[in-house]
Amino acid sequence: xxxxxxxxxxxxxxxxxxxxxxxxxxxxxxxxxxxxxxxxxxxxxxxxxxxxxxxxxxxxxxxxxxxxxxxxxxxxxxxxxxxxxxxxxxxxxxxxxxxxxxxxxxxxxxxxxxxxxxxxxxxxxxxxxxxxxxxxxxxxxxxxxxxxxxxxxxxxxxxxxxxxxxxxxxxxxxxxxxxxxxxxxxxxxxxxxxxxxxxxxxxxxxxxxxxxxxxxxxxxxxxxxxxxxxxxxxxxxxxxxxxxxxxxxxxxxxxxxxxxxxxxxxxxxxxxxxxxxxxxxxxxxxxxxxxxxxxxxxxxxxxxxxxxxxxxxxx
Numbered sequence: 001x002x003x004x005x006x007x008x009x010x011x012x013x014x015x016x017x018x019x020x021x022x023x024x025x026x027x028x029x030x031x032x033x034x035x036x037x038x039x040x041x042x043x044x045x046x047x048x049x050x051x052x053x054x055x056x057x058x059x060x061x062x063x064x065x066x067x068x069x070x071x072x073x074x075x076x077x078x079x080x081x082x083x084x085x086x087x088x089x090x091x092x093x094x095x096x097x098x099x100x101x102x103x104x105x106x107x108x109x110x111x112x113x114x115x116x117x118x119x120x121x122x123x124x125x126x127x128x129x130x131x132x133x134x135x136x137x138x139x140x141x142x143x144x145x146x147x148x149x150x151x152x153x154x155x156x157x158x159x160x161x162x163x164x165x166x167x168x169x170x171x172x173x174x175x176x177x178x179x180x181x182x183x184x185x186x187x188x189x190x191x192x193x194x195x196x197x198x199x200x201x202x203x204x205x206x207x208x209x210x211x212x213x214x215x216x217x218x219x220x221x222x223x224x225x226x227x228x229x230x231x232x233x234x235x236x237x238x239x240x241x242x243x244x245x246x247x248x249x250x251x252x253x254x255x256x257x258x259x260x261x262x263x264x265x266x267x268x269x270x271x272x273x274x275x276x277x278x279x280x281x282x283x284x285x286x287x288x289x290x291x292x293x294x295x296x297x298x299x300x301x302x303x304x305x306x307x308x309x310x311x312x313x314x315x
Contacts, residue, residue: 032161035294039303042295044096045161054287058088058095059272063127063252065165074150076162078122083108083307086160088124093271093290097160110224112311115217120151121158128251129258136180139233144179148251151183154191165189170200171244173233174218182247199241211238224311
């Protein structure tokens with residue numbers, strides 16, 4: 001169940017909505033807390049567990065959702081149709097969500113006709129890591145040093161910071177500036193079409209054109225920044241659910257090695273609260289101190305005018 005819009009407006013009017021938001025229904029186990037001002041360099045979205053303890057979404061939220069096989073927890077970073085490039089801050093303690101910055105400017109993805117912003121709810125799987133020291137046998141490229149990306153194709157527009165239970169449908173192998181960057185295609189288990197979409201072929205059947213649009217989006221989204229088109233493994237062919245699950249499981253093993261100092265994470269921050277046996281585990285007090293050292297929450301939602309621009313390129 002999601003909170004009624006009227007309730008959210010009432011909470012926001014009383015100053016509760018933005019600083020601390022509780023996800024309801026399937027997402028009720030986790031909360032988020034805003035620090036800084038939205039659409040500014042100091043904005044951060046921190047996570048809390050059911051007991052109210054600050055946690056790392058990257059490390060402390062389980063990859064597998066409950067006991068039912070085949071379900072995974074997805075961390076939503078970017079809601080569909082929005083442009084701000086929000087991402088898990090892998091190089092900061094507790095890994096809050098922040099807006100990416102390039103060359104001193106906040107990043108927004110361009111609207112490349114006919115696509116408006118991100119065309120899916122975009123996010124990542126916790127407890128996964130694409131190891132940059134590992135050369136993928138399939139792509140011949142190393143990992144991109146991030147959690148595995150997820151494109152959730154359900155009908156609901158999610159919120160940044162939501163934890164959504166999804167089932168995996170397939171995967172696209174993107175080669176992004178010489179790095180392996182897997183894009184998992186998934187659908188929320190509470191979506192109205194989840195009961196009839198089980199694999200990548202079902203996406204073609206029930207959402208015609210969506211996979212082709214996904215290829216087009218990933219191929220072109222960096223062109224407005226002056227970069228060339230992206231390339232794909234398998235000539236842009238989507239691989240099926242079983243292939244995708246194997247990718248997820250292998251990157252989960254790389255993450256385990258990272259959290260137990262069996263792999264070199266470089267600048268990755270492995271600070272966590274709940275990972276058993278991890279030498280990077282910190283106390284509840286230390287985690288609270290990390291959050292409280294961030295800028296205080298500030299109201300305001302000013303978005304750059306560039307999000308309204310459109311770009312046109314020949315296909």
